Amino acid sequence: MPTEPVAGLQLSPRARQIVGAARELLEKEGEDALTMRRIADRIGVKAPSLYKHFPDKTAVEVELMAILLEEMAAALEAAEAAAPGSLEALFEAYRGYAVAHPGLYRLGTQKPLPRESLPAGLEERxxxxxxxxxGLDEHTGRAAWAFAHGMVVLELAGRFxxxxxxxxxxxxxxxAFTR
Incomplete structure (x- = not known):
């Protein structure tokens, strides 16, 4: 799956290839498979050559988190455009994206968010x-997001x-959240 640079980040073609390979591993095998050695094997290079493009695995993960936020923003914006004012449509888009990309979703939501390393404004977008x-206030918006996140986590874990x-x-x- 091709991975494009996120929100102003300029990645070399090789760095995009590295991130794409990392994303494929993450989605197919889960976060435990996300090692520099496995990423290197996937693109046919030796692991040390990855460090020319990323200082460590955390930097690759940050790029993956940025991709999650970028793609989730695009999915929610499309839902908003198609059904203005519909929280149900936003929730459907959120759930659909998360279920379609469970590895990326888990990586981006089950660790602290490295805000200082993300493109400015991406989280807000x-x-x-x-x-x-x-027109949700800050607290109701967070509660609505927590509902959506909790539902997705439980669904992905097969807990229902x-x-x-x-x-x-x-x-x-x-x-419940619609005014």
Missing amino acids: AAAPLFREL PDGADLDEAWRVGAA
Whole structure:
């Protein structure tokens, strides 16, 4: 899967290849597979050559987190444009993206966010659709995001009982936050 530079970050073609390989490993095998040696093997080079492009694995992870935020922002913006003012549409886009990219989602949401290393404004852009169209205040917006995140984490972990109507649970959640 091609990986483009995020929000003004200028990556060399080789750095983009490294990030793409890291993303493929993450999505296919999970975070434990995300090692510099495995990334290097995937692109057919020796691990030390990766350090010409990234100082360490954490730097690769930061780029992956930025990609998550960029792509999530784009998914939410598209949902906002298609259904202005619909929290249900935003939740559907959020859930759809997270379920389609579980490895990237987990990496980007289960560790502290390295805000100082991310492109300026990217985190805010990813959150903006919750606030902009719906007029949610800061606290309600965070609560709505926490609901969506919790639902996704439980779904990805297979924690809902067989036969649970998750679509209805999402609708009920959206209704609870809609003014």
